[in-house]
Amino acid sequence: xxxxxxxxxxxxxxxxxxxxxxxxxxxxxxxxxxxxxxxxxxxxxxxxxxxxxxxxxxxxxxxxxxxxxxxxxxxxxxxxxxxxxxxxxxxxxxxxxxxxxxxxxxxxxxxxxxxxxxxxxxxxxxxxxxxxxxxxxxxxxxxxxxxxxxxxxxxxxxxxxxxxxxxxxxxxxxxxxxxxxxxxxxxxxxxxxxxxxxxxxxxxxxxxxxxxxxxxxxxxxxxxxxxxxxxxxxxxxxxxxxxxxxxxxxxxxxxxxxxxxxxxxxxxxxxxxxxxxxxxxxxxxxxxxxxxxxxxxxxxxxxxxxxxxxxxxxxxxxxxxxxxxxxxxxxxxxxxxxxxxxxxxxxxxxxxxxxxxxxxxxxxxxxxxxxxxxxxxxxxxxxxxxxxxxxxxxxxxxxxxxxxxxxxxxxxxxxxxxxxxxxxxxxxxxxxxxxxxxxxxxxxxxxxxxxx
Numbered sequence: 001x002x003x004x005x006x007x008x009x010x011x012x013x014x015x016x017x018x019x020x021x022x023x024x025x026x027x028x029x030x031x032x033x034x035x036x037x038x039x040x041x042x043x044x045x046x047x048x049x050x051x052x053x054x055x056x057x058x059x060x061x062x063x064x065x066x067x068x069x070x071x072x073x074x075x076x077x078x079x080x081x082x083x084x085x086x087x088x089x090x091x092x093x094x095x096x097x098x099x100x101x102x103x104x105x106x107x108x109x110x111x112x113x114x115x116x117x118x119x120x121x122x123x124x125x126x127x128x129x130x131x132x133x134x135x136x137x138x139x140x141x142x143x144x145x146x147x148x149x150x151x152x153x154x155x156x157x158x159x160x161x162x163x164x165x166x167x168x169x170x171x172x173x174x175x176x177x178x179x180x181x182x183x184x185x186x187x188x189x190x191x192x193x194x195x196x197x198x199x200x201x202x203x204x205x206x207x208x209x210x211x212x213x214x215x216x217x218x219x220x221x222x223x224x225x226x227x228x229x230x231x232x233x234x235x236x237x238x239x240x241x242x243x244x245x246x247x248x249x250x251x252x253x254x255x256x257x258x259x260x261x262x263x264x265x266x267x268x269x270x271x272x273x274x275x276x277x278x279x280x281x282x283x284x285x286x287x288x289x290x291x292x293x294x295x296x297x298x299x300x301x302x303x304x305x306x307x308x309x310x311x312x313x314x315x316x317x318x319x320x321x322x323x324x325x326x327x328x329x330x331x332x333x334x335x336x337x338x339x340x341x342x343x344x345x346x347x348x349x350x351x352x353x354x355x356x357x358x359x360x361x362x363x364x365x366x367x368x369x370x371x372x373x374x375x376x377x378x379x380x381x382x383x384x385x386x387x388x389x390x391x392x393x394x395x396x397x398x399x400x401x402x403x404x405x406x407x408x409x410x411x412x413x414x415x416x417x418x419x420x421x422x423x424x425x426x427x428x429x430x431x432x433x434x435x436x437x438x439x440x441x442x443x444x445x446x447x448x449x450x451x452x
Contacts, residue, residue, distance in 0.1 A: 054266050059242060067088055072086050078120050095131070112158065115162040115279075129242075136243050137256075139246075140246070142169070149194060160198065267289070351379070365410070372396070378392065429442055
């Protein structure tokens, strides 16, 4: 285990911690220094020197151990919803939901998507799915129809948990657009041509036709399902996959990274800090899991201002740690005092307020606009968010367009944070001698043109 302190205010973001989680300690086919395992297993671990051992627990075991020690200590508080749960009360809810999921036909290894903001049901299903051996898929609450459809199909989600709506996001309406069969079939028996693996939608607030309610799940489990859940605990391994996190893809489509119990339990054990969305790996692992690993109370409050996580950490004097070997996708320097500074990325990526944005994904979408001949997307600096998306568009001959037209074309089709903040129409791009576009020069040119 390698532990390095981070000191610079610009290097800790949900993106950065999310990437650490993806590459955290787990390796296959490397036969070095393996912990005790049954001889039939081939999984091995690679790590450096450390005085702190890794914890060989599942998510469910972590929670159960904490409940045994402090059953009456407050575990989860959602102030805006008036929800206060002790560890014992939270465990009861978790077990009810976990048994209910088994009763409804979900089984170990199935995928369940959670799509929504930071609500009690998010963390409830995080722990319940883990205890049932079901893989939780973190869905970005900003996803639009095409994005959520792609993600559900990519990992064959059998169930989705969501509220009816949040702000301008109408989750149930979007799911009905993807799956109009929902209204025509009994709840829990969905069969859709566009998302063939989806079987049920579980709504967290109002009841909807063709959809289950969270209360239905909590009441579905009978004594035999609770016994099945108890028996399952001895069969689960901390190396089992338990969470799929999606990030934008370098080739234009989101990529899923699979995490194990071991990944997230140890990430949570060695780190503390929270103020990000639950769908982020940072939020669900370093926030949600820290409750069970550190016997602490989680308090969800609404912040009046947008805060950069790195700045908040520095203000609070919280130490941040790296738990993996060097990332081949980052350029970094290690200072004499042991501080690691991430200075840039080898691969093309924009970081806007902690969101990972790959230009290729936006470029592919903008190519579907009938007036666009060629498009290059770059990140330009922004004082508040770090970077903003800038689309440099070459139009087809004889066509004219505007920033408003391009942004309106994007609205409702791609997540709001991917919509170009700046649209610049160009006649050409800076090229290398071999004809490739110099994106670093294009970025500089756009920043100069925009006066940034």
